Each structure stands twice: as C-alpha cells, then as structure tokens.
Amino acid sequence: MRTDQEKYCFSCGEAIFSKAEICPKCGVPQPDIVRNKTLNNRWIAAVLLCWILGVFGAHRFYLGRTGSGVLMLITIGGLGIWYLIDLILVIVGQMRDSNGQYVKAQIE
Ligand SMILES: [Zn+2]
Structure with a gap:
C-alpha cells in the first residue's frame, strides 16, 4: 500500500x-x-562557510574564487558589508563559482 x-x-x-x-x-x-x-551539498557547504567564516572569504575560496576571497580576507569581509551581501547572495542562489555556475539549493 x-x-x-x-x-x-x-x-x-x-x-x-x-x-x-x-x-x-x-x-x-x-x-x-x-x-x-535533493539539496545541493555544495550549496549547503557554501552557506555554512559563508555564515561561519564568511568575513574571511571562506565561501569564495571554497568556490574557487581565490582572488576575491583574498580581497575579502584582507578587508575582513568589506568591514562586514560585503560579508552580508555575499551571505544573502549565497542563500538565494545568486553566488557563482569559478566556472560562472550559480550555486543553488537544488540541482536543476
Ligand atoms: Zn527499482
């Protein structure tokens, strides 16, 4: 049944x-x-990294965007402003990886 x-x-x-x-x-x-x-594991990892270590650019390093990750690390997440913007972008699925692919909650 x-x-x-x-x-x-x-x-x-x-x-x-x-x-x-x-x-x-x-x-x-x-x-x-x-x-x-299925939730996209890569998206979950990016959200958690951004949330916990976002001011250090951890999510950008994770997604292969080393250049902006270093910049974020140096500026401490753009004094928190860039960090907040990134956190929102990651959660709503508008963050891209180094290949230009959006990292979303669900696999399409
Ligand atoms: Zn079967």
Missing part, C-alpha cells in the same frame, strides 16, 4: 521509501529525487 512515506521505483516499480535516492531492489537512481528534491 502506498503512503506518503513511499513512492514507486522509476525503473522496476517496487514500492520504496519516498526519500530513497537509489532503489534498494534494482539499484537504479531515482531521477525525480536527484533532479528536484
């Missing part, structure tokens, strides 16, 4: 736990979870 805790495997149709990323029966990754529901 299907409940809120269950879904059907995209591949074999077996009822599996709704948050399972991989079907325990056939081992096939569940695309709906991978694409829409």
Whole structure:
C-alpha cells in the first residue's frame, strides 16, 4: 500500500521509501529525487562557510574564487558589508563559482 512515506521505483516499480535516492531492489537512481528534491551539498557547504567564516572569504575560496576571497580576507569581509551581501547572495542562489555556475539549493 502506498503512503506518503513511499513512492514507486522509476525503473522496476517496487514500492520504496519516498526519500530513497537509489532503489534498494534494482539499484537504479531515482531521477525525480536527484533532479528536484535533493539539496545541493555544495550549496549547503557554501552557506555554512559563508555564515561561519564568511568575513574571511571562506565561501569564495571554497568556490574557487581565490582572488576575491583574498580581497575579502584582507578587508575582513568589506568591514562586514560585503560579508552580508555575499551571505544573502549565497542563500538565494545568486553566488557563482569559478566556472560562472550559480550555486543553488537544488540541482536543476
Ligand atoms: Zn527499482
């Protein structure tokens, strides 16, 4: 019987736990979870780094933006102003990594 805790495997149709990323029966990754529901670990790390060590530019170093990271470190997060702006940008998913890709909460 299907409940809120269950879904059907995209591949074999077996009822599996709704948050399972991989079907325990056939081992096939569940695309709906991978694409829409899994929080992006890189985003979580960036938010935490920015929140805790943001004035030192830790999130920028993490995302490969070393140049602006050093500048942030020297200016102590732009005396806190740059830090606050960055923190908001990271949380709302408007921060880019060194490849120009936005780091968002959800994988698209
Ligand atoms: Zn399956």
